[in-house]
Amino acid sequence: MNYAKMSPSKAKELTGSVTEALDSNDLGRHVKRIWVYQQRSLVVDFAYQRVHFGVDFSLLPEGGLAVDLVQRGKSQVFSVTESGEKKDRLASDASADEAIATVVARLRDLTARIDAHRADNTDSGPVPEAETEPVRRRKVGILTLPLSKNYGGNLQAYALMQAVQDLGCDPVLINRRYVIQNPARRVPQDDMAPITNRIDLETDCENRSFIESNILPITRSFRNSAQLRKHLADYDLDAVVAGSDQVWRPKYARGLLMDFFHGYLDGENRSIRRISYAASFGADSWEFSDEQTRKAAELISRFDAVSVREDSAVDLCREHLGADASHVLDPTLLLTPERYRQLFADRLSDAAGRRITSYVLDPNPEKLRLMDAISDRLSMPILSTGAASRDTSVEGWLAAFYQADFVFTDSFHGVAFSILFNRPFIAFANPQRGMARFTSILKMAGLEDRLVIDAEAADLEQLLQPIDWDGVNQRIETLRAHSRQFLLDALGLTADAGQAVRVSGRKKRSDSSGLPVKNNGAPVAVDDGFIKGARDLALYDSERFSAAYMNGDPVGQARARLMFHAHALEKGLSHSKFRPGFGKKPMGRVARDTRKWLESGKSIDDPFFKAAISAAHVYFDRHERLDFDVSHFWEMFSPRVQELITQADDQHGGALKSRLDREAVPVAGGDKFFMDVVYGRRSVREYTPEPINLDQVRQAVQIASQAPSVCNRQGPRVHYFRDPTQIEKLVNLQGGFGGYPKPPGLLLVTCDLTAFVFSMERNQGFIDGGLFMMALLLGLEQVGLGACPLNAAMGSQRETTIRRILKIPESEALISFIAIGNYDPSVLVARSLRYPVEDLLAVHEQGGN
Numbered sequence: 001m002n003y004a005k006m007s008p009s010k011a012k013e014l015t016g017s018v019t020e021a022l023d024s025n026d027l028g029r030h031v032k033r034i035w036v037y038q039q040r041s042l043v044v045d046f047a048y049q050r051v052h053f054g055v056d057f058s059l060l061p062e063g064g065l066a067v068d069l070v071q072r073g074k075s076q077v078f079s080v081t082e083s084g085e086k087k088d089r090l091a092s093d094a095s096a097d098e099a100i101a102t103v104v105a106r107l108r109d110l111t112a113r114i115d116a117h118r119a120d121n122t123d124s125g126p127v128p129e130a131e132t133e134p135v136r137r138r139k140v141g142i143l144t145l146p147l148s149k150n151y152g153g154n155l156q157a158y159a160l161m162q163a164v165q166d167l168g169c170d171p172v173l174i175n176r177r178y179v180i181q182n183p184a185r186r187v188p189q190d191d192m193a194p195i196t197n198r199i200d201l202e203t204d205c206e207n208r209s210f211i212e213s214n215i216l217p218i219t220r221s222f223r224n225s226a227q228l229r230k231h232l233a234d235y236d237l238d239a240v241v242a243g244s245d246q247v248w249r250p251k252y253a254r255g256l257l258m259d260f261f262h263g264y265l266d267g268e269n270r271s272i273r274r275i276s277y278a279a280s281f282g283a284d285s286w287e288f289s290d291e292q293t294r295k296a297a298e299l300i301s302r303f304d305a306v307s308v309r310e311d312s313a314v315d316l317c318r319e320h321l322g323a324d325a326s327h328v329l330d331p332t333l334l335l336t337p338e339r340y341r342q343l344f345a346d347r348l349s350d351a352a353g354r355r356i357t358s359y360v361l362d363p364n365p366e367k368l369r370l371m372d373a374i375s376d377r378l379s380m381p382i383l384s385t386g387a388a389s390r391d392t393s394v395e396g397w398l399a400a401f402y403q404a405d406f407v408f409t410d411s412f413h414g415v416a417f418s419i420l421f422n423r424p425f426i427a428f429a430n431p432q433r434g435m436a437r438f439t440s441i442l443k444m445a446g447l448e449d450r451l452v453i454d455a456e457a458a459d460l461e462q463l464l465q466p467i468d469w470d471g472v473n474q475r476i477e478t479l480r481a482h483s484r485q486f487l488l489d490a491l492g493l494t495a496d497a498g499q500a501v502r503v504s505g506r507k508k509r510s511d512s513s514g515l516p517v518k519n520n521g522a523p524v525a526v527d528d529g530f531i532k533g534a535r536d537l538a539l540y541d542s543e544r545f546s547a548a549y550m551n552g553d554p555v556g557q558a559r560a561r562l563m564f565h566a567h568a569l570e571k572g573l574s575h576s577k578f579r580p581g582f583g584k585k586p587m588g589r590v591a592r593d594t595r596k597w598l599e600s601g602k603s604i605d606d607p608f609f610k611a612a613i614s615a616a617h618v619y620f621d622r623h624e625r626l627d628f629d630v631s632h633f634w635e636m637f638s639p640r641v642q643e644l645i646t647q648a649d650d651q652h653g654g655a656l657k658s659r660l661d662r663e664a665v666p667v668a669g670g671d672k673f674f675m676d677v678v679y680g681r682r683s684v685r686e687y688t689p690e691p692i693n694l695d696q697v698r699q700a701v702q703i704a705s706q707a708p709s710v711c712n713r714q715g716p717r718v719h720y721f722r723d724p725t726q727i728e729k730l731v732n733l734q735g736g737f738g739g740y741p742k743p744p745g746l747l748l749v750t751c752d753l754t755a756f757v758f759s760m761e762r763n764q765g766f767i768d769g770g771l772f773m774m775a776l777l778l779g780l781e782q783v784g785l786g787a788c789p790l791n792a793a794m795g796s797q798r799e800t801t802i803r804r805i806l807k808i809p810e811s812e813a814l815i816s817f818i819a820i821g822n823y824d825p826s827v828l829v830a831r832s833l834r835y836p837v838e839d840l841l842a843v844h845e846q847g848g849n
Helices: 008-024 096-123 151-165 208-214 224-234 252-263 290-300 309-320 337-347 367-380 394-402 414-421 435-445 469-490 526-550 554-573 584-599 605-627 639-647 674-680 694-704 724-734 766-785 794-808
Strands: 031-037 041-048 052-060 067-070 088-096 135-137 139-144 170-173 237-242 271-275 356-358 382-384 405-407 425-428 501-503 714-719 745-752 784-791 812-821
Touching: 008 031, 008 041, 008 052, 008 096, 008 367, 041 096, 041 714, 052 526, 052 639, 067 096, 088 414, 135 784, 139 208, 151 170, 151 208, 151 394, 151 405, 151 414, 151 469, 151 554, 224 252, 224 367, 252 290, 271 435, 271 812, 290 309, 309 435, 337 394, 356 367, 356 394, 367 382, 367 405, 394 414, 405 605, 405 724, 414 435, 414 469, 435 469, 501 745, 526 812, 554 584, 554 605, 584 745, 605 639, 605 794, 674 766, 694 766, 714 724, 724 784, 724 794, 724 812, 745 766, 766 784
Parallel strands: 139 170, 139 237, 237 271, 356 382, 356 405, 405 425
Antiparallel strands: 031 041, 041 052, 052 067, 067 088, 135 501, 714 745, 745 812, 784 812
């Protein structure tokens, strides 16, 4: 059958309609993924009770849809198709609405049949087939730029192989080489063994021994795509990963470029997962030709997962290739320093002495003058990793960075290992080799101030400021977890026990399936669906938290850091037993963050910046009145910040007596006592037609703003919707307001995850958001509006649909909807009996009894 090309806009529209229909029929939670195959079919993959199947919506030339139900996996004991074949045609030349309705009806019937089949098998004992089939580790091919003498290229390949192996898979390096220009070096290709321990480099090539000792196994060499395509089946691969390094930069990839988009794979081959890990364009501008762009866009549409190394590459993928990409760490940062130390431990010297390590690919007089100035200031010699007298092996190169007291480099991987080994460094910008690589990794580590663009104008004092390595390491660890999770998801593994894959495609039944578990005295039946669903949603939330940390609003992140450290000063200032001279760490970080704030051109009138400046003013003012010398702290601040601190007052930060008003108290809702508000609040679900006064909503939100938040980060946000059509769509998707007229107003409480700066704060958005929402409900009661909270506990597909409708950024976690409106006090509400205090309060006396 002939199919038409499905445009991105058509695919997006169809995805939204399908997702909405599945969610509204409680089928969305069984969706594993939705993707577009060869720009012609929208594919929805399902897993229900360990049975895997898919639905393909294919576009016909006349504009209608053909719909197929497809069996997934091998050796499944249950056939999803009625014909017993691999595929059933459900509809031909149907409209979108007809096709979706047909699919929903068929899925309802199918899930019922699966339930009945499972019940029958449970009654008659365990299903014999596939439970005892052998398991094997997943085989993963790694495809990167041809390895040579480049230190970074070799180490990123080594690290990615190690990281994949750590996940329980068997990696193999696909040895794709450039075409040999010298005919004398060409050898017959079809006679080569599939696996080798040789990299096919000249015998005297530097670092050949490292590759052939540490990056194993290696396939035979492939000099063109046809050879690779012909022999790929020899390796029985489950997945292929392109990356890392500049595999998507045309001038480096050259004739291999489309192979790095897995162009060597048969277009019909769905059995091998197509992945990119930390692929790099090398620049923040588009360098592909029109034809390269067209081919790459077609190929990337077949990927199962896309990730890139630079934040700018996320935008390039979206704008030029129509692909959504994740931003992940370079693979060298996936491993810990201890892992690398095993490689070079025998190269370390106890007599090395204090020294500066230099790894500069493009030296010039300006760089050399700055290096000499820092060498003089630190009284350390400069040792170049490229000197003839030095150990130029990969292991020796690593040891030189590890034993350095300071590093000069204009290499991306030089920066990466300086960060990993916690060595103070400066990074010379290298526009010719690509700036985006440097700005991205430095931003991820919070070390943007280590980049030198103009060596002549460099600020020596700033470059020699100490680095907060605890903060850097925490950021890297958070990003490492996020990047590892990307690989787990992309390879189809689970975080705890997904390494072994059954040949049949079926997973082993959980030992805890169907058994009661402790839940504060209440037994709850646990089944595979609950466990899998809970795990998937936890990973989904973790992905959002990590992405907000990596790609969130830079102003929001800067505010969060400012407030966190300024609040530490405020807490110290509020101690009844005040300790003069406190605050070495927070004072240094406030000094750093206020300097960075001004250097980036942000406003000095921002309330968070003013709060930090005010807190510093109160700190220095109190110490001056106590005649206690803290001049060493004062000198940490830049002259401009010192000026602002001197001009500040105590109205925006510092400490105040607990019974004083922090700000003007609004007049709202008359003279209600606190107990009247708390005990008078009800979940009202029916409202009068009277329009909602926007000022009342504002007052309620202002009241809610008084809720506590961790270190005063103030992440909660409120979205107010008044359009009846939009409200109806949202309430229907939320699903908890059935049988009642739609409310005249709808609030959505969210929490901005960029307000949180530590990995252990992964749940803090829900905590702060919940505190804020409770205060908002009380505020609505105070101003006289009826309200009913509608939870945002839902599957990822439904949440994605809501985000698409509302254009809510991924960095905001959904806390709860709240239906609001004016109401008749005589309207009936649910009694909602509360537990007695004795059931809620546990009093622990001395000794733990």
